[in-house]
Amino acid sequence: GAGVSQTPSNKVTEKGKYVELRCDPISGHTALYWYRQSLGQGPEFLIYFQGTGAADDSGLPNDRFFAVRPEGSVSTLKIQRTERGDSAVYLCASSANTNQPQHFGDGTRLSIL
């Protein structure tokens, strides 16, 4: 079956612009996670959705970052007024429940010029 799909795979934009990153989880997976990975580092947690609600957004770095999952499936991570420090690979993962392994997409490589 299809895995976790993330689009776009690459995004280059100018400082100050707004970006949206999309995640299509595995069908039926209720748990969805966003992580951010900088070069040479492990991923860092951003936000967790259980169904439609954000159960834990403690990893979002500031209020320029926001994520939604309106129908409990596809999720969008939104970044306003992008800064060069936001450049990273943004990874999405889903799981059937919180005790099961997470399945990751290939990520969106975001570059802020």
Place this chain on the structure above:
Amino acid sequence: SQQGEEDPQALSIQEGENATMNCSYKTSINNLQWYRQNSGRGLVHLILIRSNEREKHSGRLRVTLDTSKKSSSLLITASRAADTASYFCAMTTDSWGKLQFGAGTQVVVTP
């Protein structure tokens, strides 16, 4: 800040040799997982070991967990060139299942 620390940061071995990497963490965990990441790709789940387990096997992989020392190890036996990747340990410490990763070990297996 990262919950886990991995050792070594990089490992270079020849095909057929075993590769061992270690992970230490700071706080009590629910479970510990190991993931593999090929360059430019997402992470692939390898093994999940729960806090009440001490050892698990999957094919050529063996994972141990010592909660008293807050450490885990991943052993890859009879390595292959296709095992070349970065390997990450990740811990869950709450009921939400969010993963806290180490910085990873880069493994290069030469034919």
